[in-house]
Amino acid sequence: MKVKFFVGKGGVGKTSVAASYAAYLSSKGYRTLIVSLDPAHNLGDILDFALCDDVTRVDDDLFAREVDIDREIARYLSKIAAGLKATYRYLSVLNLEGYIDILKFSPGMEEQAILEAIKRHIFSGEFDFVLFDTAPTGHTLRVLSLPSVSLIWVEELIKVRRVILDRRRMIERVKGKMPDSPPSEEEEDEVMKELKRIKEECLAIEEKLKSEDVTYIPILNAEEVPLIETERLVSFLRRFGMHIERIIVNKYMPERIPKQAEVIKEIFKKFKDYEIKVIPYMDVSPRGLKALREVCLTCLI
Amino acid sequence: MNLFKLFKDFLRGFCQGLRENAVSLIELECAEYENIFALLVVGGLVGIPSPPTTLTIRILPLLEREMKVMSSITLNLDDLFGRIVGYFEV
Incomplete structure (x- = not known):
């Protein structure tokens, strides 16, 4: 194609x-x-x-x-809303749907x-x-550069996250793993998993746009x-x-x-x-x- | 027997204290990194540049712990000196 x-x-x-x-x-x-x-x-x-x-x-x-x-x-926000609703279920009494409507006016959403x-x-x-x-050009360039810009952010966030997980492992080694200990391995940390998913998505689109x-x-x-x-x-x-x-x-x-x-x-x-x-x-x-x-x-x- | 148990408990407590002391600075460092991570994601809250909005809203629901750390550190920001002195047990 x-x-x-x-x-x-x-x-x-x-x-x-x-x-x-x-x-x-x-x-x-x-x-x-x-x-x-x-x-x-x-x-x-x-x-x-x-x-x-x-x-x-x-x-x-x-x-x-x-x-x-x-x-x-x-359509895009409905995917995001599902994740937000699952995490902040208790907010449903506060009209979360109303908040999600506001998100569409966030910079970069278009x-x-x-x-x-x-x-x-x-x-x-x-x-x-x-x-x-x-x-017109300016708008298109912002769209085309979005995967690269996101990638820069994701890579930096992954670096910081790795340091956090590293420190958590150090603490665990000394104090032992407690039932309420935060995740210390990349495979069990939901934030790291989501960051890696975003990185993969950005890489795929960036690679395609340059193919x-x-x-x-x-x-x-x-x-x-x-x-x-x-x-x-x-x-x-x-x-x-x-x-x-x-x-x-x-x-x-x-x-x-x-x-x-x-x-x-x-x-x-x-x-x-x-x-x-x-x-x-x-x-x-x-x-x-x-x-x-x-x-x-x-x-x- | 009771004396032996008391001595064992004392040793266990003593070792636990040593361990707590050994990692307290690493815990402080870890909390600061968690604070930085939260600030990077929701920097808009305090007027620093944020990642693309969609990246923020995808990670934000998973950042409950980091947000708590960030707000606790922010509350003590006006007593930064006291906090550091406390950590070093001066």
Whole structure:
């Protein structure tokens, strides 16, 4: 299974390009899923098909989903809530459900929910291609870096936990094990077990996001600001060991905006290590599978 | 016989005292590490950077002991000198 992330500044045309790829790949008989992670969805408008949070069949081999972030957060929190309720059962009289509702507004919860949506599709293996139409750059980078950031924290916490368990073993050796002694072995310490589980999960997703099967396609317009942002994006992806498949310059119209001719030279110079494809500006935005497939055939293949 | 038992109990108590004394500093160190661990996980409570929220809420339900240690240490923070002097039996 191949996974492609379409990334770039807001308004550069990520959804149209991702939908063009999806229309083309599905027409070739590849079972393809396109997922919109942008909270301001317009994938359904471009495919000209009503979409929702569930995976919907758009064509024989084309499936699509517009992720409902609130529903995804609720789904993720329901797992957490089960654990909290089991531990703090006595709190049920104090309306614990109300507290869990507040958790969805915690910083980082939206990024985690999006990561959960990504995980569900990239590990499912149900499709030949999974294409992600992402939210604008800053948001996407926070989501993609979340496993690495969590991993740094988990590793530090594991180190401290090991020291604690080590000290507990020392005390046990001298005083003997009491019935109320806290756990001193890694295998019996629930905190250590949970930390190791989190570490494994983070490693699995991080490894997948950096694997050869997962590629990233930055999209930009031939303008100065999108170019600067794309340079930062490319540098981030390289630093995290993620594979850039190609770079796409969308809505190119040097006849109307002569400055674009200069900027595109700069783009070819700065990204000389990558394949660059150019899609000209179209007076009518492509909508529907036929038009989208045509864009892919003429400009991207 | 009774005298022998008394002597045995005395020795047992004496050894226990020695053992308690030997590990008291390690227990203090262990409690401080448990305090640090709790602070790392719920640092937001005292205004220090926290791990990603989801990591905190996954570990928090398992940290009953560490939270108790943290609150007990926090209560005695204004008498840190007294606490250290106590541990060293000055």
